[in-house]
Amino acid sequence: MNHFLNKVKVLGIFSITQTVFQIGTVMIMAVSALAGQTIAPSPESASLPISFVILGTLMGLVPASKFMKWQGSKYGLLLGTIIGIFGAILATYAMWEKSFVLFTVAHLLFGLHQSFIQYLRFVAMESVPTHDRASALSWILIAGIPAAFLGPLAGLQGKDLFPSFLFLGCYLILVTSLSIQFGLITLLPSPNKRNTIEENISEPISPRDLTRPMSFHIRNSGLWVSILATAFSFGLMAMLMTAVPVAMKTHGHAMHASTLVLQWHVLGMYIPSFFSGFLVRKMTAPYLILLGVFVMGLECISALQGTEFLPFAVALILLGIGWNFMYVGGTNLLVEQYHPSEKNTIQATNDTIVYSFAILSTYSAGYLEHKIGWLSLNLVSIPFLVFVSIVTLYYIQKRKGMGLQHG
Secondary structure, eight states: OHHHHHHHHHHHHHHHHHHHHHHHHHHHHHHHHHHHHHHOSSGGGTTHHHHHHHHHHHHHHHHHHHHHHHHOHHHHHHHHHHHHHHHHHHHHHHHHHTOHHHHHHHHHHHHHHHHHHTTHHHHHHTTSOGGGHHHHHHHHHHTHHHHHHHHHHHHHHHHTSSTTSTTHHHHHHHHHHHHHHHHHHHTSOOOOSSOGGGGTOOSOHHHHHOOOOHHHHHTOHHHHHHHHHHHHHHHHHHHHHHHHHHHHHHTTOOHHHHHHHHHHHHHHHHTTHHHHHHHHHHHOHHHHHHHHHHHHHHHHHHHTTOSSHHHHHHHHHHHHHHHHHHHHHHHHHHTTSSOGGGHHHHHHHHHHHHHHHHHHHHHHHHHHHHHHHHHHHHHTHHHHHHHHHHHHHHHHHHHHHTTOOOO
């Protein structure tokens, strides 16, 4: 009983921390382009700060991984939060001075902060026994549900907090939320630098301590399935989500309609987390990835039904659900592919590929929507989904041929 209560307490802190983190992230995505318009030298550069968030995240992944390996996960999360606080303070000052350059640099710092905090999901999964990993990831993903409402609300409240400096209040709210995030992280247990997952494995310690060469991992089909499922689901989701407001405006929808669609999309991303942990245990990770591919395919069919409000809404809800299944399946499969001594290298490699694909997808979203339109843009995802399906099916057959149970 005490073990159960302790697990709930620890995962509860992880989940609340993730909620606070995502409130800030959702708010940044909701207001930064609009805030940028008020101080940008040209309308075309207004969305540049958001691109710098993703760029900062990509730049920080390897340094964050190395620091957490050196000093431990808790200190890494604390350092990342401090960087985020400095970024939020700089963004507030930039809005006061109406400096677009400082505003963009501030978003780069926020991206560096994200490169540390995005490891929170791995830290949470590694804080529990192996059979509870899927549930731990679900606790993290469920945190996105309140953030879907509170993030835009924070932006709305902060926009006019100082009428002479539109959106400045949003970044003061961000400073506050990051300070709360820092306090919550201090409440997390302080594991040894050797990961707590090592205390939960049943295999002998010495083989699990061996660090295998990268050539071994490159030949590991299970690793590629997990990386491709996570990267493609994240990238395709980012591409379509970024294009939706522009596409809906092009087809005559008001801004509040696209905001509502995006909120439903975020709910589609995170509500399945209530049962995706159960599904990954019942179906195993590779089959959950295939289910996610199927739902992503339904998204394409829905989007092709027209440009009225309902096709947009249904498509974005299905996009969120498909992302959840592929992301949960891919992440659970990933943690099975490395030894504890290899985790920092493999996690950093995974997230570098994921965020590189996300940058490419985000940059191309506006261009492709303008050149080929919303309906054709959805068809872009089909080759990627087919490829993931083939690789996953190959992995399943390979595992069956080896007489192993795939997880």
